[in-house]
Amino acid sequence: MKFLLKLFVLALLLQSFQCEDNNSNPITLEQLNFKKQEIIDYIAGFECNNSENCNTIALGVKPCGGPVEYLTFPSSVNLxxxxxxxxxxxxLNLEYNIQTNAVSDCAVVLPPQTVECDNGGCEIVVN
Structure with a gap:
């Protein structure tokens, strides 16, 4: 009988130390879109003078790995x-992928080869 009581107490103690459930506050697509828009708006607050001042940065995490896309930004941005x-x-994107069991096409998204300054903003040149 003492063994069962000890086992019961041990089980209660172990349960109290369980890891926190990450799904208690699920990440929504709206949260991701809001954060992405914040980044885009931040970049839009800076201007480029010429194409040599334009750079790219990877954004997002595909479930298979690698970035979802690349954004352009002028070198005047606080990097x-x-x-x-x-x-x-x-x-946040990685956590969303895990929570939703997201899948993707696993296609490799390469950085753009050419970016240029157009009307004060950096843009990807599609060949």
Missing amino acids: NELEAMIESYNQ
Whole structure:
């Protein structure tokens, strides 16, 4: 009888130390879209002078791995701040993929080969 009581107490203790359930606050597509728009709006606050001032950065996390897309930005952007925003978005995107058991086409998205400055903003040139 003492063994069963000890086993019961042990089970209760182990249950109290269980890991927190990550699905208690599921991430929504609206949250992802809002964070992405914040990044786009941040970049839009800076202008480029010429195409040499334009750069690209990977955004998003495909369930198979690799970025979802690339954004362009002028070199006048605070790169540390932009990278922190991207990292935060990518972490949220990864958690969303896990929570929703997301799948993707697993196609590799390559960085754009050519970006140019057009009317003060950097844009991808599609060949």
